[in-house]
Amino acid sequence: MTLPPHSSTDQPPATDAPATDGMASPAAPRRGRPSxxxxxxxxxxxxxxxxxxxxxxxxxxxxxxxxxxxxxxxxxxxxxxxAGKRELLEALVHHAVAKRRDAIAALQSDRSLAETFSLRAVETLELLHSPDGKLMERLIDWLDTEAGSPQGGYRAMVYRNAVDKIRSLFEMAQQRGEIVIDDCENAARFWLEGLLGHYKMASSEGGHDRAQHMRWADRYVSFFFAGVRQQGSPGAPPR
The missing domain is CATH 1.10.10.60 (Homeodomain-like)
Structure with missing residues (x-):
C-alpha cells in the first residue's frame, strides 16, 4: 500500500529541528548601545x-x-x-574650523618660518575663495544674525582662534631664537589683518589666481619679517 505524501503542514518548522549536536542553535545577540x-x-x-x-x-x-x-x-x-537646525549648524561650524585649522597647521613641518607663513597664506586664501570657504562665511553670518548666536558671535570666535594660532607660531619661533617680537599678540593681529585685507581686495576684483596669491604671499612675508627684524634684534631674519 502506498502511503500518501506528507503535506507541508505536516512538516515541523525548520526552527524546531534539533541541531546536529542535540542542542538548540543560539539566538542572535541583541544589539546594545553603540560604542x-x-x-x-x-x-x-x-x-x-x-x-x-x-x-x-x-x-x-x-x-x-x-x-x-x-x-x-x-x-x-x-x-x-x-535639538534643531541651529544646534547642528553650530556644531558644523566648530567641526569645519577644527578641520581647517588642522589642515593648515600640517603645513609647517620641515619648512623655514618664512616658507611656513608664505604657504599658510596661500592655502588660507585658496580656502577662503573655495566653495567650502564661501559656505563657511554664509554659516557664520547666519548664526550671528538670523539665529542670534548666544555665544558672542561666531565671527569673533573664528578670528580669535586664528590670532591664537598665529601668536603661538610666533612664540615658538621666538623660543627657538628665530625671531624677536616684542608683542606677539599684536604681531599676530597685524599678520591676519593683512591677509584678510588681501582676500577682500582680490574678491572685489573677481575670481582668484593661485599664482597671484603665491607672488603676493612672498612679498607680504618679506615685508612683514623685515618689520620684525627692525623692531627686534638686528640681523635676525626668519630661517
Whole structure:
C-alpha cells in the first residue's frame, strides 16, 4: 500500500529541528548601545552629510530630512544628537574650523618660518575663495544674525582662534631664537589683518589666481619679517 505524501503542514518548522549536536542553535545577540567609537563615527557622519547637503542645496532649503537621506540614517538619529537646525549648524561650524585649522597647521613641518607663513597664506586664501570657504562665511553670518548666536558671535570666535594660532607660531619661533617680537599678540593681529585685507581686495576684483596669491604671499612675508627684524634684534631674519 502506498502511503500518501506528507503535506507541508505536516512538516515541523525548520526552527524546531534539533541541531546536529542535540542542542538548540543560539539566538542572535541583541544589539546594545553603540560604542564610543561608533557614536563618534556617527556624529561625524551626520556633520559630513550636513556639509555636503549645504554645498549641494544651500542653507535656505537645508532640512534634517535631506541630511538623513544623504547619510542613509533615520531622522530620529539626528534629533537624538541635535535639538534643531541651529544646534547642528553650530556644531558644523566648530567641526569645519577644527578641520581647517588642522589642515593648515600640517603645513609647517620641515619648512623655514618664512616658507611656513608664505604657504599658510596661500592655502588660507585658496580656502577662503573655495566653495567650502564661501559656505563657511554664509554659516557664520547666519548664526550671528538670523539665529542670534548666544555665544558672542561666531565671527569673533573664528578670528580669535586664528590670532591664537598665529601668536603661538610666533612664540615658538621666538623660543627657538628665530625671531624677536616684542608683542606677539599684536604681531599676530597685524599678520591676519593683512591677509584678510588681501582676500577682500582680490574678491572685489573677481575670481582668484593661485599664482597671484603665491607672488603676493612672498612679498607680504618679506615685508612683514623685515618689520620684525627692525623692531627686534638686528640681523635676525626668519630661517
Amino acid at each position: 564610543v567609537a561608533e557614536a563618534e563615527q556617527l556624529y561625524g557622519k551626520i556633520l559630513d552629510a550636513s556639509w555636503e547637503v549645504l554645498l549641494d542645496s544651500g542653507l535656505d532649503t537645508f532640512t534634517f530630512d535631506r541630511v538623513a537621506r544623504h547619510a542613509h540614517i533615520g531622522k530620529a538619529t539626528i534629533y537624538s544628537r541635535f
